[in-house]
Amino acid sequence: MTSNAKNILFIMFDQLRFDYLSCYGHPHLKTPNMDRLASNGVRFTNCYVQSPVCGSSRMSFYTGRYPSSHGAQWNGFPLKVGEMTIGDHLRTQGMDSYLIGKTHMRADVEGMARLGISPDSTIGARVAECGFDVFDRDDGLWAEGPDGFYDQQKSTYNEYLKSKGYGGNNPWHDYANSGVDDQGDIASGWMMMHADKPANIREEDSETPYMTSRCIDFIDQMNTPDSKPWLCHLSYIKPHWPYIVPAPYHGMYGKEDVIAPNRAESEKNNAHPVYQAFMNNVIGQAFRRDEVLESVVPAYMGLIKQADDQLGRLFQHLEETGRMNDTMIVVTADHGDYMGDHWLGEKDLFHEPSVKVPMIIYDPSEQADSTRGTVCDELVESIDLAATFYEASGGVLKDQLDHILEGRSLMPILQGQPLTDWREYVVSEYDYSMTPAAVKLDIAPRDARLFMVADKRWKFMHAEGGIRPMLFDREADPRELNDLGESTLPEHLAVIDLMYQRFNEWNRRLNQRTTVSEQQVRAMRGTSRRRGVVLGVYDGTEIERELMVRYEGRAAEQRLSLE
């Protein structure tokens, strides 16, 4: 099921909560541009990421595979050489894939060296960049500490800022992500007490407008009569922290706009050990403080408002250049942000604000006219996008690429086709081996893994290492405050049993036989017999005569063994 769209604009925000858009129901924050895209496309209300952490989630988006299939299960765990991505699959369809912004990709430098793949070659550059051709990569995390920079690469954004006159070695931090305090000193955005200050930067030079401008440059460069179809992954770092935003966005929202965190004292009682460890970490401790929420939430909202305005600017450019008519547009996020819910900050676990993301898809095709402005409540996974893009570009998933891509194409939903045999549950994974929780629980890295299995009612979590599961009944407990993982009620035990059945089924999935498709298996059957491997034959009468004929009635030229 293809799309008439020639191009794909795949927009990702980092750490954007699904319910902080007005089309997803936020009461105070208005995001008219995202809403407009939703009114022209399909808005998915049950889209889950495959891992609620940047790197792992993104590798799933890009490979179309679960973390335990691609193996890059945490930030900085290199995506192994050979794992194919959207870029590889779309290139077979005559489409190029470009990157603008963040991937959080760490190249498998060792694997590349072992296989003799030079990072300077076209192939090597793609292998090191999730299969994308880089228009502008900037991960937007130019943090610096006693051991140096978090990101060892060169920041194009920092270079841009320097060219604009922002001083110092790291204007990303000193201007874009800091304010100024009463003493005239840099007020680092890493300290949340400064989140209410305006970032010390011209708004148009801050990260979200910069990336938007880069995308506009890209679209203009591609606007030639003979340009190939493209996918452009526009990947914003914001509203990811540091939580700080330039004027006027810093002042648009205040304390009164902070929604009371969704949390209950009862959650702390007999909490699941992993959940408990996350509640107790520095981030969890911070986000239970009112002053943190009052400072951070308005800044987070300002960042989203700025993002929406920039999308408006981008969409206008698409209109003006005609690209709105031939470009499929996706807006999504790599994961959410707890913002104090469940006594947590950041992402990491499987409550809705962390693991659910916004997903809006606009398909310009006529075939999609019937679904414009509709809302889809089906269970969707982030890995579905790769499958969707592949089908949209004219590729056939079934039996031809579904031995690699583990998601499902959303094209039938976008084009209003009846869904047959849709998934009954989604799966998400979280490897917390790198976190203080793993140290605290004294758990081996390989066992520091969590898995979510969720349908529309029940959300279940399995923990490796002999730790008990978690369970939420979202019908009785839509706010996910009451963990039933230790319930002894027969109904709950039956649900846990069902969830384990599903989880076990999922674990048995075929996911590494990536060199032979279902179609190829069928085509290869019987070929070895027709190439002479005729087993089980006593006198030749057992099988087709043509398979044996070459072995009969040929005189032996010599009789060597009897000489």
Next chain:
Amino acid sequence: MTSNAKNILFIMFDQLRFDYLSCYGHPHLKTPNMDRLASNGVRFTNCYVQSPVCGSSRMSFYTGRYPSSHGAQWNGFPLKVGEMTIGDHLRTQGMDSYLIGKTHMRADVEGMARLGISPDSTIGARVAECGFDVFDRDDGLWAEGPDGFYDQQKSTYNEYLKSKGYGGNNPWHDYANSGVDDQGDIASGWMMMHADKPANIREEDSETPYMTSRCIDFIDQMNTPDSKPWLCHLSYIKPHWPYIVPAPYHGMYGKEDVIAPNRAESEKNNAHPVYQAFMNNVIGQAFRRDEVLESVVPAYMGLIKQADDQLGRLFQHLEETGRMNDTMIVVTADHGDYMGDHWLGEKDLFHEPSVKVPMIIYDPSEQADSTRGTVCDELVESIDLAATFYEASGGVLKDQLDHILEGRSLMPILQGQPLTDWREYVVSEYDYSMTPAAVKLDIAPRDARLFMVADKRWKFMHAEGGIRPMLFDREADPRELNDLGESTLPEHLAVIDLMYQRFNEWNRRLNQRTTVSEQQVRAMRGTSRRRGVVLGVYDGTEIERELMVRYEGRAAEQRLSLE
């Protein structure tokens, strides 16, 4: 736990049943050379291959990983680029790995092209040959049918035969694997009615002596003062079919040496559907015929006897060159051969004659003196060899390579160390998607998969695609004739439940996070904080002062946003 051995000679026979060696209890067949190795080393009585089919089993031996981890789940399914093998791991220890004979490897040509890896380069050649440097590769399957040769490569053995004066295009078939019938015509070894004839070749030119000579050549070439340590994989095609052997071996055994097949009429009643389909296939039908067994079994025994004699020749050369003192020697097989047991021929399923293999390991080290001539009944898997070789060469498996290698080192067993926490069960897999059984059962390729979970008493088989399991109680039923997969006895249901628990645990294993070791995970913890990603900080008092100091007390050079 290293070995003092400098080199490793890793000998594999193809389709050699464990119980067709005298040291494993064969009543008529004497294999004194294998027995002698066993009496100088350790003989393993419970060694299981990870898949009872050539290609998949071998890829597990070479990668040290289960088929569902490496993905090459059947003959001809390419091993994907990037999968590391023994060769890769030993090279990091300063050891080279050479191949003589068969691997059944099919290169991932598409993947290599995608990554720009030339098959002509050193790296490309290794990638295409399971990580080995090729001394002489010959898979020994020069079958030819209406669609051409099964194997598209060049046969070094065929070239050798031609150089020796054997005529025609394919002397492998016409001489080495055929006899001569009463009319003077070629009597193809593919037809089992000819298995009792002598192969039409000088014994010293047949495949097993040829490969042995090549190994002797190799040892001589390496016998220089400055030679690097090596692993040599000497991989014989025999006693794999065509079942035919040159004189005098063709006449050494007769009908009277055929052991009655281990089978019962009751096995046919309500047989498991997959087992039923294999019983009904051409091979199964053939091997229930007496004339087949009477013809094939003596030839098979002759092939093994020849193999043993050739090992005697090889071992003598090792003695003479001093290599017996500095070379670890392994003798094993990629799988067994039913030989009519359970109404089956070939391999494929999980009965003992198919899935269990001989495994004899000789370690010349002094530390292994205490175990010479001992027998080990522990549950061993073929993937243990890669781990063993790595440790023998001085590598440390635990936390450093066990994120890639899924087997366990046998070094503690070889050196008489106490075993702690040894495995309680073994797993084997079989993908039958390419077989007529899959067609007959009308099962999707991805569902045509079987899994064995076995401990010393119980052997359980799970079938995908909604087919019931199988179960044998080898204490009550050592001959595996009574399938309890449909038993409703509580004891059996409890065992099936336990086996599913184990199977599910195994399916959850971490097997794709191959770019980061356990040790590296531990070392990476906390590094991002020390590189400035300081999350959860409100005013800086929450975390170590040194992490925040660079963000404090620095005058803002400009106050741009307020201009």
